[in-house]
Amino acid sequence: MPIDCASGDHDEHDVYAALCPCRGILDLLANKWSALAIGALEDGPLRFGELQRRLEGISPKVLTQTLRRLEDSALLTRTVYPAVPLHVEYALTELGLSAAEPLAGMRAWAERNLDRFPA
Template identity: 45%
Template sequence: MDTKCEAGKWNVDAYLRGCASRTVLEALANKWTCLLIDALRHGPLRFGELRRKLDGITQKSLTQTLRVMERDGIVIRSVYPTIPPRVEYELSDLGRSVAGLMEGVKRWSEEHVDEILAAREAYDLRAQEEPRPVPVG
């Protein structure tokens, strides 16, 4: 059985090391990608609006993430011939197709943050009290 995985040529299976779908998972798993998709769900926004909305994102991270999303066909960048030029970002059809999922991930994170933080704290306390053996093999 050939393990090569390229969309349209072989069976796509993200569990396979060489599967191209892993690059898609990697891009979508990025916190800024998730938040940008959710932020753009309601319509186009300018760079500055996105930067203000995503508290803590650097200009460099925002630029890089938007470029990756544009390259992946998730975001459309529109430049308007005004002085100064106006640039807007909006979700493509592909981006809109994943927006509900990203909104769900964001909402789930917000709803369960207290439980996750409590579990982390309990784990860390247990780890301090009794070191865990390292699995072999």
């Protein structure tokens, strides 16, 4: 079901339309590492190493790429504190927090229903 464009940049947003910019956002949020990084940041800012430990199995390269995509999409901020060594924190923006809610529901659904899937 198409949604009217709030910014007025387009007539409407329809994620099913091939050229709708919504697809890029859906692609970003449907990525498992993006969804997990957003979830890890729900309770507040974390440093890179803290995120990497929380997201078991993610490589430093993939975490860096994921964080850059989320920052470029205004879902999180990266704050550098001048210290030795550098102190960098990642935090969700208001937009990121709004995405966290439906993603939390998806993660919870996956955990609740895992045993219903074939082995």
